[in-house]
Amino acid sequence: LSNQLVQANKVQALGQLASGIAHDFNNILQAVEGAATLIERRPEHHDKVRRLARMVVDATARGGSITQRLLSFARRGEFHPEPLPTADLLANIREVLAHTLGASIVVQSTMPPGVPPVLADRGQLETVLVNLGTNARDAMPEGGTLTLSADVEFVAADDHRPAGLASGAYVRLSVTDTGTGMDAATLARAAELFFTTKPLGQGTGLGLAMVKAFAEQSGGAMAIASTPSEGTTVTLRLRQATEGTTPPDGEADSHGDTID
Numbered sequence: 001l002s003n004q005l006v007q008a009n010k011v012q013a014l015g016q017l018a019s020g021i022a023h024d025f026n027n028i029l030q031a032v033e034g035a036a037t038l039i040e041r042r043p044e045h046h047d048k049v050r051r052l053a054r055m056v057v058d059a060t061a062r063g064g065s066i067t068q069r070l071l072s073f074a075r076r077g078e079f080h081p082e083p084l085p086t087a088d089l090l091a092n093i094r095e096v097l098a099h100t101l102g103a104s105i106v107v108q109s110t111m112p113p114g115v116p117p118v119l120a121d122r123g124q125l126e127t128v129l130v131n132l133g134t135n136a137r138d139a140m141p142e143g144g145t146l147t148l149s150a151d152v153e154f155v156a157a158d159d160h161r162p163a164g165l166a167s168g169a170y171v172r173l174s175v176t177d178t179g180t181g182m183d184a185a186t187l188a189r190a191a192e193l194f195f196t197t198k199p200l201g202q203g204t205g206l207g208l209a210m211v212k213a214f215a216e217q218s219g220g221a222m223a224i225a226s227t228p229s230e231g232t233t234v235t236l237r238l239r240q241a242t243e244g245t246t247p248p249d250g251e252a253d254s255h256g257d258t259i260d
């Protein structure tokens with residue numbers, strides 16, 4: 001667990017550093033944008049100059065949106081873990097993704113009965129799952145299927161434990177797509193901060209780093225499995241909010257009890 005905390009603290013420190021840089025950078029971008037806008041609007045300037053000034057304005061807008069995302073990543077804010085009924089969570093995310101990902105992507109969810117609530121910050125978990133959904137969409141330009149799934153896993157102390165995970169009961173939440181998948185080199189770096197294979201202005205490399213930081217801060221872990229041209233599964237292991245197992249219909253009344 002201590003290694004996990006060190007990692008989470010590193011991400012947090014990096015987040016703070018990045019947020020300071022992003023803030024200063026944003027001010028600079030605004031100055032550049034202002035000057036370029038003035039140049040563009042001067043009728044006495046040559047057309048070519050004004051076109052170039054327009055390009056500068058557009059580039060600063062793209063830069064601005066990246067620093068904006070960086071700031072919102074760094075300022076994820078307070079962490080308020082609470083028990084979240086897993087079935088409701090999946091149903092909500094499924095609905096959101098079905099509406100946002102476009103008609104060419106089928107969104108489905110699967111969960112056995114009796115999965116207990118997870119202990120996590122609601123807003124952040126929702127953001128993370130939607131993030132995974134948009135990554136899945138980007139990997140399926142020709143359409144495909146996105147599957148949200150949940151189940152329970154007991155990680156034993158002597159087991160082949162996923163890196164950094166303490167023993168105990170976890171809820172596993174997975175997002176699976178039937179997209180392009182990742183080659184070994186991409187997979188190895190996918191969760192690095194700022195690593196992206198997407199074109200400038202589309203990718204920031206913040207998504208999976210944020211998902212990983214979230215999972216670890218929640219006392220869990222993130223894992224990625226991917227096969228080129230078959231698809232990708234991102235799995236979050238999150239702490240279960242109640243001790244032991246709950247009956248199939250027990251989600252609604254399970255609040256408060258936490259495991260350590």
Ligand code: ADP
Nearest residue numbers: 135139190196197198203204205206207208232
């Ligand atoms: P971004 O989406 O801005 O690139 P991420 O951290 O979310 O940042 O992802 C990093 C990289 O990992 C992506 O650029 C892509 O190459 C790869 N990746 C992430 N999710 C998937 C996925 N579901 N399928 C294929 N590749 C993915």
